[in-house]
Amino acid sequence: MRVSYRWLQELLDLPWTPEEVAEILTMLGLEVEAVDDWRGRYAGFVVGQVLEVESHPGRAALWVCRVAVGDESVRVVVGSRVHPGERVVVALPGVVLPRTGVRIQPRSIDGEESQAMLCSRWELGLGEEADRIWVLPADAPIGQALSAYVPQLEDVLYEVALTPNRGDCAGHLGIARELAAYGALPLHMPEGTPVASAPEPVELVVEAPEGCPLYSCRAVFGIVARPAPLWMQIRLWQLGMRPVLLPVDVMNYVMLELGQPLHAFDYATIAHHRIVVRWAHPGEDFSGLDGSRLVLQGDELLIADPDKPLALAGVLGGAESQVTEQTRAVLIESALFEPVSIRRTARRYGLETEAAYRFQRGVDPSGVVPALGRAASLLAALAGGQVSAVVVHGRVHNTRRVSLRYARAARVLGVEFSAHEIHTLVERLGFTLESQTPEACVLRVPSFRPDIAEEIDVIEEIARLSGYDRIPLPEVVTLPLAVPELPRELAPCGIAHPIIGALVEWGFQQVFTPVLMDPESAQLWEPQPVQLVNALGVEYSVLRPSLVPSLARVLSHNVRVGERTVRIFELGKVFRRRGEGRRLEDYEERVQLGILLSGAAAPLQWGVPYRESDFYDLRGIVEQLLARLRIPEPRWEPWQSQRPFPLLPAAVRLWIGDDQVGWLGQLRPRWLKKLEVEQPAFVAILELAVLERRVEPPAQYVPVPEYPAIRRDIAVVVDAAVPVPLLMELIRRTGGEWLEDVTLFDVFTAPxxxxxxxxxxxALRFRSRERTLREEEVTPVVERIVAELERQTGARLRR
Structure with missing residues (x-):
């Protein structure tokens, strides 16, 4: 979650620098993973006013402007149309554009001098609009620094990693509350108690109280759905949210401020002005405002009217009730939804929205109605309009109490705290002291801390707030002398390290991809892939049966960003169902090595002609890897049948003795085209367990041969369907102990x-370790080889 230092300053008087705040938050258990310092980023950017606009005399698509920047004016050539009188952001010479890193310098553009630059929001890193100049509001002071006109730009942003139990810190108020407790500082609560000037806007019916214990809503009538003010747009953009329209932006702003998700419905779309909170009907259709169309299963919580669903509760708003520029009244929703229901729905459809993120962690029940008031008050102030009365259903009582024994706290922490110290610390955290004895006290847990359930939780809070550095280190630390061995199925493969070292040495990059994938891709490799019971979404609902789709997606990403040469590998697990799937033994988990090669066969360099990688490049790499691992005599055989669809027919299987080690082949261009890849790609898959079983002991020293070798070449004519590995195996088997090496050196066809x-x-190389061989001794061996080839394969000697 992103947090603004400047926003925190509005909620309490911070006595610490931004750097100190980052350190304090991390010490409090809210780890700051990154700090994004915006201070000084917009120095040199000023507000200008367009005085004159003329067409560029040399290029029809350009204009020459004269822009006032205070007492002076500058000439600027622009590629996007602006109009006299508009206020714009001017980048003066010497400044660096935040998005692109380009330094602005005066230059001539087709004969016309351009002294500065008019900026788009995209170039400033403040929006997505890259094709038009950013036009500021008419009240922007000419010549004023942009950071002075929009002070929110002078900020420091933190990336805070929230643990699942700290939903109370999913808003700036929660973070400020932690800092206030640490420094014993008062909080400045946001204002937001509007006076109702209209009656209750809707009839509310809650048919699913188990999924929605508390629901509240109120309307704001007579608004204008215009863009939000600039300060709000900038703040939302800084914190990772895209500004849309004022009613929507106010909901997001209050959510980031208070941590309570809100939603705005177009009031005119609510049939009969009646809101129903209910469970979905099996097979019911829902259209989300993100363009998605879902078929619901029946256990999703809906906000609906009598005619249609309006929202997927706590997850996503509906397309039919979304706010548009024509909206003149909105109904604001603030509710408490059951976290398990929200988590199930969000994961099922892959909708990890900001609202779902917060509801899954739990929101403050006592903050539901105040957040509604804050949003209605802010919207009415910025958009005009009348605020209705509040409609509320349900009530959540905070009855949680925890007993704390002082002696237990001292024993756990190793530090003696007085009762007064403990009371002071926990009260700063929002606990209320209800009763006390000399040995213990009873504390009421604040409603915003659903994670506090037991005495040990309170003790942890005391340690966290007082500082872990107060806990003394023991004088003696006992460490176990023996580390238990990992189970065999969890132990790392012994040959993984040499494989990684070899492939990296040869210019490959190791990748790590998810083991989850979509059923459609998985079924190309396994008819019945292993299904997950509680999947995050359809696209992550099965365990992968092959590494190839994962490697292909990496290839696709690289090609799309302009990197055509891809040499990657992955050591990863694949999964297969062997039986009916009712027992653990019905499932198989294996570790495979996947290698993918595509693009240039060698780096671009002078004197070396360009060549695309091919089948034989990857085959050579695999054979080289086997040699490095001391795995002898690989045998390649054509993959005749039952090939997966993504493979072309020219695929081969790799055998070592009687063990099938893996396969190698080219991916089908038609399949790759769906991934936006239009270049050849070759893949090899090897089974690590088989490789490890076939590794031979380290080589022993063998003296250099004392006697010369005899080379004899033979050429045979044979059916093209007969595989070369079979012929080489027959030659080795028949050649006897003198046959030292066999090499294929020519392939030739003729009518x-x-x-x-x-x-x-x-080429056959013969040698004896005991004496020099004679030609008449080798000739019978060669004749036996030729005869065996003819008998087994029908080959005939070519003379």
Whole structure:
């Protein structure tokens, strides 16, 4: 969650610098992962007024402007149309654009001098509009520094990692409350108690109180749905939210301020002015304001009217009730939804919205109605209009009490705290002292802390606020002498490290991808992939049966950003269902090595012609890797049947002895095109368990041969369907102990051989370790080899 230092200053008088605040928050358990310092970022940017606009004499798509920047004016060439009288942001010479890092300097553009630059919101890092100049409100003072006109720009932003139990800190008020407790500072609560000038706007019916214990709403009539004021837009953008229209922006602003999610409905779209909180009907359709269309299963909580769903409660607003520029009245919702229901719905449809994020962690029941008042008051003040009375259903009583024993706190923390010290600390955190004895006290837990349930929780709060540095270190620390071994199924594979080292050395990059994927992609590799019971969404609902889709997505991302040469690998788990899936034994989990190669075969350099990677490049890499791992005699055989659809027919399987180690092939272009990849890609998949089983002991020293070798070449004509590995295996088996090496050095086809025939030439190297071989000793061996090839494959010697 992003937090603004300047906003915190509005909620309490901070005596600390931004750097000190980051340190204090981390010490309080609210880890600050990053600090984004905006101070001075917009120095040199000023408010200007366009005085004159002329067409560029040399280019029709450009204009030449004269812009006042105080007592002076500058000439600026722009590519987006502006009009005289408009107030704009001018980047003066020497400043650096925050988004692009470009330094502004006077220059000539097609013969016309441009002394400065008029900025878009995108170039300033303050919006998404990149194709038009940012026009400021008419009250912007000409010549004033932009950061003086919009002081929110002089800020420091924190990225705070909230743990799931700290939903109370999902707003600036919660963060300020923590800092106030740490420094014993008073809080400045936001104003927001509007006077109702209209009756209750709707009839409210809650049919699902178990999913919605508390629901409140009120309307604001007679508004104008215009853009929010500039200060609010900037603050929302800084904190990661896109400004839309004033009613929507006010809801988001109050949520970021108080931590209570709110929603605004267009009041005119609510049929019969009746709100119903109910469970969805199985098969009911819902259209979200994000453009999604969902078919509901029946256990989702809905906000509806008598005719239609209006919102997926606590997760997403509906398209039919969203606020538009024509909206003249809104109904504001503030509620308390049951976290489990919200979490289930958000994960099922992959809708991790800001509202769902907060409802899943739990919101403050006592803050529901005040947040409604704050939003209505702020909207009425900024947009005009009348505020209605509040409609409320339900009530949540805070009955949580915790007993705290002083001796127990001292024993756990190792520090003696007096009863007065403990009372002071917990009261600063919002606890109320209800009763006390010399040995213990009873505390009422604040409603905004649903995570406090037991005595140990309060003790942890005392330690957190008083400072962990007060807890003494023990003089003696006992460490276990033996570390228990990991179970075999969890122990890392022994050959993983050498595999990573070799592939990285050869220019590959290791990637890490999720094991979850969508069913459609998984079923291309396994008809019945392993389904998750409680999936985050459809796209993450099965465990992957193959590494290939994950590697292909990485390739797709790289190609889309302009990186055509991709050499990647992953060591990851794949999953398969072997039986009916009723027992643990019906599921299989394996570790595979996936290698993907696409693009240039070698880095671009002078003197080396460009060549695309091909099948044989990847095959050579696999064979080189096997040699590095001391795995001998790999055998490649064509993959004749039952290939997954994404593979072209020219795929081969890799065997070591009787074990199938994996396969290698080219991905089908038609499948890659769906991923926006239009270049060849080759993939190899190897089973790590089989590789590890086939690793041979380290090589032993063998003296350099004392006797010379004899080379004999043979060329045979054979059916093209006969695989080369089979022929080489027959040669090795028949060659006997003198045959030292076999190499294929030529492949040749000619009409004279006959249809479907080819010539294969092999170099055979013979050597004895005991004496020099004679030609007449080697010739019978070669004849035996040729005869065996003819008997087994029909090959004939080419003369």
């Amino acid at each position: 004279a051989f006959g249809e479907g025939k080819r010539s294969l030439a092999f």
